[in-house]
Amino acid sequence: MKQNADEQPVHATGQAAEPALHEHLLATLALRFERDHETTRLMQSDHFGPLRVQKPLYPEDPSVCHAILIHPPGGVVGGDELRISAQAGDHAHVFLSTPGAAKWYRSNGHVSTQYLQMHVGDHAALEWLPQETILFNGADVVFDSTVNLQTNAGYIGCDILCFGRTASGERFDQGRMRQRLRILRDGKLLWMEQGCLTGGSKQMSSPLGLAGYTVCASLIAIGQPQPAALLQTVREQIQAISGGVGLVGATQMKSVLMVRYLSHSSEVARQVMLQAWQLLRPALLGQPAVVPRIWNT
Numbered sequence: 001m002k003q004n005a006d007e008q009p010v011h012a013t014g015q016a017a018e019p020a021l022h023e024h025l026l027a028t029l030a031l032r033f034e035r036d037h038e039t040t041r042l043m044q045s046d047h048f049g050p051l052r053v054q055k056p057l058y059p060e061d062p063s064v065c066h067a068i069l070i071h072p073p074g075g076v077v078g079g080d081e082l083r084i085s086a087q088a089g090d091h092a093h094v095f096l097s098t099p100g101a102a103k104w105y106r107s108n109g110h111v112s113t114q115y116l117q118m119h120v121g122d123h124a125a126l127e128w129l130p131q132e133t134i135l136f137n138g139a140d141v142v143f144d145s146t147v148n149l150q151t152n153a154g155y156i157g158c159d160i161l162c163f164g165r166t167a168s169g170e171r172f173d174q175g176r177m178r179q180r181l182r183i184l185r186d187g188k189l190l191w192m193e194q195g196c197l198t199g200g201s202k203q204m205s206s207p208l209g210l211a212g213y214t215v216c217a218s219l220i221a222i223g224q225p226q227p228a229a230l231l232q233t234v235r236e237q238i239q240a241i242s243g244g245v246g247l248v249g250a251t252q253m254k255s256v257l258m259v260r261y262l263s264h265s266s267e268v269a270r271q272v273m274l275q276a277w278q279l280l281r282p283a284l285l286g287q288p289a290v291v292p293r294i295w296n297t
Contacts, residue, residue, distance in 0.1 A: 079110030106138030
């Protein structure tokens with residue numbers, strides 16, 4: 001069962017559960033996918049530590065390989081490090097997701113890190129749509145992602161960040177989140193964004209930061225520029241789903257299309273991101289938008 005930002009693990013006593021003390025963990029996962037005639041196959045899966053992938057799934061078509069990334073501990077403690085790399089060979093189509101929300105616990109004086117390295121071959125596509133990420137109060141986290149695209153590759157990536165467990169009254173008034181995303185096309189920098197949010201700082205309430213909201217969702221789509229009519233449809237439909245609550249927007253800059261949403265609800269953020277994905281995926285990757293079953297469990 002997945003956990004969202006409005007829930008928290010509890011003991012039988014009703015008290016919030018804390019992660020058990022343990023040594024800092026290094027977990028790595030390296031995946032390689034290749035196109036074999038009409039099928040995208042997982043050709044290599046190397047892992048170290050508590051990070052692995054379930055068997056390849058084909059819920060929509062043999063040409064699209066779905067892989068669910070599993071982190072058995074269920075949460076990341078201060079000092080832990082996750083390293084994930086995925087390679088989609090020429091003409092392959094890969095969809096990566098997670099079975100539930102990722103939980104990043106308080107730092108206890110140590111920084112937790114997640115490094116993503118994606119390589120997408122010519123005429124290949126890679127989709128990175130994990131479920132939401134919950135940052136517990138006091139977490140100190142670094143997210144560092146690099147996407148390398150070949151000439152005609154396509155990419156869709158999504159992040160939903162939840163600052164604190166709002167249902168329990170927890171706010172992210174301590175801790176830090178540093179994030180960097182780099183996307184390259186044929187070795188040349190196409191897109192880069194980086195930032196740092198400190199709990200309890202003015203960044204949390206400033207219009208240039210989170211504007212007082214606790215959930216920040218982003219979807220980035222890289223490929224051929226899309227017609228203005230599609231962009232307008234995306235704006236109208238995600239605005240309708242948000243119900244006028246929070247801040248929502250969609251912008252296209254040449255081959256980069258970005259959708260962002262700020263709110264207090266991880267569930268609405270998920271619906272907004274899914275709607276954007278369902279509109280953009282067929283146009284960008286030429287594949288119907290079939291919502292993965294794992295997102296509904």
